[in-house]
Amino acid sequence: MAENFDVVVIGSGPGGYAAAIRCAQKGATVALVEKAEMGGTCLNRGCVPSKALLGSAHFLRLAEKAELFGVRLGSIQPNWPKIQARKDAIVSGFRKGLSGLLKSNKVKIFEGRGIAEAAGKVRVENGADNIEIAAKSIILATGSEPAQIPGAAFDGETVISSTEALGLAEVPESMAIIGGGVIGCELACVYAAVGTKVTIIEALSQLLPAEDQWAGQLLARELKKQGIESIVGQKVISVETSGGIAKVSLQGAQTIEARKVLVAVGRRPVCDAETIDALGLKMNGPAIAVNDKMQTSTPGVYAIGDVVGTTFLAHGAFAEAEVAAANALGADKKMGDYSLIPRAVYTFPEVASVGMNEARCAEAGIDTAVGRAFFRANGRSAAHNETVGEVRVVRDKATDKIMGVTIVGATATEMISTGRTLLGSTEKITDLAFAHPTVSEVLKEAWEDAFGLSLHLPPRN
Numbered sequence: 382m383a384e385n386f387d388v389v390v391i392g393s394g395p396g397g398y399a400a401a402i403r404c405a406q407k408g409a410t411v412a413l414v415e416k417a418e419m420g421g422t423c424l425n426r427g428c429v430p431s432k433a434l435l436g437s438a439h440f441l442r443l444a445e446k447a448e449l450f451g452v453r454l455g456s457i458q459p460n461w462p463k464i465q466a467r468k469d470a471i472v473s474g475f476r477k478g479l480s481g482l483l484k485s486n487k488v489k490i491f492e493g494r495g496i497a498e499a500a501g502k503v504r505v506e507n508g509a510d511n512i513e514i515a516a517k518s519i520i521l522a523t524g525s526e527p528a529q530i531p532g533a534a535f536d537g538e539t540v541i542s543s544t545e546a547l548g549l550a551e552v553p554e555s556m557a558i559i560g561g562g563v564i565g566c567e568l569a570c571v572y573a574a575v576g577t578k579v580t581i582i583e584a585l586s587q588l589l590p591a592e593d594q595w596a597g598q599l600l601a602r603e604l605k606k607q608g609i610e611s612i613v614g615q616k617v618i619s620v621e622t623s624g625g626i627a628k629v630s631l632q633g634a635q636t637i638e639a640r641k642v643l644v645a646v647g648r649r650p651v652c653d654a655e656t657i658d659a660l661g662l663k664m665n666g667p668a669i670a671v672n673d674k675m676q677t678s679t680p681g682v683y684a685i686g687d688v689v690g691t692t693f694l695a696h697g698a699f700a701e702a703e704v705a706a707a708n709a710l711g712a713d714k715k716m717g718d719y720s721l722i723p724r725a726v727y728t729f730p731e732v733a734s735v736g737m738n739e740a741r742c743a744e745a746g747i748d749t750a751v752g753r754a755f756f757r758a759n760g761r762s763a764a765h766n767e768t769v770g771e772v773r774v775v776r777d778k779a780t781d782k783i784m785g786v787t788i789v790g791a792t793a794t795e796m797i798s799t800g801r802t803l804l805g806s807t808e809k810i811t812d813l814a815f816a817h818p819t820v821s822e823v824l825k826e827a828w829e830d831a832f833g834l835s836l837h838l839p840p841r842n
Contacts, residue, residue: 383513384489386412388709389503390520391495391656394421396686396698396705397522398479403706405486412514413488414495414505419479421524422648422687423695429475430547431567433468435727438574442607442729449766459575461552468547497521497656500681518681518709521656521669522698525648525687532619533559533629533644539622540642543568549641553577557629557639559617561588565645566600566728569609579609580637582629584616589726592787593738593773599789603730603769612637650688665690673715675705683709697722720785723801725794730770733797736785736804739775749784750776752831754838756790759826760818767791767820772827774803781807783831792820799824 387409390401398420401413418425437459447454483490493507497519505512527542529535535542541549543564552575558565561583569579581588581604587597588604588611601611616632620642629637650668663670663678668690675683683705686698700722707714720741726732742749756762756770770790777784786800799821811834815825829835 383502383515384412386410386489386514386516388412388518388520388706389414389495389514389516390522391497391503392421392522392524392686392688393419393479393483393490394522394524394686394698395423395695396702397421397520398483399699399702400520400522400685400706400709401483401488402486403702404710405488407706407710409710411486411488412491412503412516413483414491414493414503414514416492416494419476419483419490421522424475424479425472426544426547428695430468430472431543431564431571432727433471434464434547434571435567437464437467438571439729441574446766459552461575464575465548465550494653495656496653496659497682498659500660500679518683520702520705520709521652521677521682521684521688522686522702523652523688524650525693526651527644528647528649530559530617530644530646533617533642535644536622539625539627539640540620540644543643543645546572546641546643546645553640555639556580556641556643557582557627557637558643558645559620559629560643560645560647561585561597561611561613562590562645562647563726564647565643566604566726568643568645569604570607570727570729573604573607573609578639580639581609581611582615582617582631582637583611583613586614588613589732591724592732592734593740595771595773596732596734596787596789599769599771600726600728600730600732604728607729648687648693650690652684652688674708674713675701675716676708691719692722694722694724721801721804723797725797727794730767730790731793732787732789733793733800734785734787735797735801736783737775738785738787739773742775742777742784747784748778750778750831750833752776752827752829752835754823754826754830754835756820756823758837759820759823761820762791762823764818765791770823772796772823774800774824774827774831776831781832783807783828786824786827788824790820790823796821796824803828 389412393415493505503514555578589597618630627642660679669684685701723735752774757768775785783803
């Protein structure tokens with residue numbers, strides 16, 4: 382006999398657990414099905430472990446500059462096993478906390494493979510046991526997996542994905558990273574900091590192809606100072622492995638040798654084929670097609686997060702979870718403008734943006750003024766020896782509305798949420814007080830400059 386719930390959520394990543402908790406908070410009975418670890422990719426193989434490793438790498442980078450601060454330290458050496466143990470402890474702690482949080486919200490957790498057999502019906506497979514669940518609404522939050530490319534198949538040893546890269550037992554002497562997007566650039570910073578010779582290979586014309594050209598070029602320049610080489614505009618033709626060494630052949634006849642090859646060309650949505658067939662889901666390639674209410678083509682079934690292929694961001698999944706949870710319980714809520722979801726890259730320096738950048742505005746035919754401000758002119762940035770970086774604020778000349786913000790520099794990922802509040806604003810920036818000295822003043826300077834009002838930049842010609 383099937384257990385009955387108001388809502389069943391398949392997948393416990395950021396989208397899944399957020400949707401489950403939100404439904405429970407509204408008084409619904411909720412079941413959550415997870416076939417692996419609680420927390421999905423973000424907690425176990427993505428956001429949290431990568432930021433833990435980046436935290437250790439950042440500390441190493443700071444320690445290398447101790448003399449500049451008048452501090453004398455002894456030998457600075459990374460202890461990779463302890464770095465990994467710290468990362469694992471952080472992940473384990475959050476995983477336990479998430480399980481407790483779900484239970485405290487009276488969400489019933491089912492371990493096993495969740496298959497939606499029909500609208501309102503889910504089968505949970507766990508070994509020899511099958512459990513039937515009935516629900517008024519189903520929310521699919523089954524996530525994604527590392528994408529592969531022809532000629533560079535994963536072997537889990539020499540040619541690896543981000544999953545293996547987060548947990549290598551030893552620091553490799555060299556690593557070639559295929560893909561200069563978020564994942565590739567972040568893990569490049571981790572491994573370069575602990576002594577690996579890193580080369581990034583990006584098929585498009587710049588690192589971070591989703592961002593403005595100036596941001597990608599600035600990042601590449603700073604990564605080079607850390608010993609990270611970047612090859613852009615070159616496609617990988619093949620990867621050959623022998624004796625623990627990989628040879629990466631590029632389109633321009635160049636060959637890169639490395640102990641490890643990390644394929645970091647993005648992620649691919651994952652949904653159980655049996656669920657797709659049983660529900661007759663409409664698809665956009667590997668992604669589940671949804672409307673702005675996060676509804677699939679099957680009534681009563683919603684999909685959110687990486688499986689719908691929109692943002693591939695945890696906070697994007699959180700936003701979609703709010704919409705799906707509300708509608709699963711009878712509301713009529715819609716997703717807003719996806720460009721308002723901030724984009725964040727935790728490299729050294731950090732890169733963050735929100736809204737429409739300069740290139741997108743130009744493509745849309747919007748005549749813009751771009752305000753610029755630099756970290757090197759900021760008091761607190763100088764005090765902390767973090768003077769690399771720039772902020773650009775894009776203003777629509779016709780309406781005076783702020784269209785987008787891009788930040789490259791220390792704390793960029795923290796400041797971008799403030800940048801989000803600027804979008805669409807025509808408020809006088811001179812009326813707002815920013816604490817001094819703070820790094821966030823760089824954002825104010827760029828905002829003022831977009832209107833030709835900067836106090837600390839020379840007058841425009």
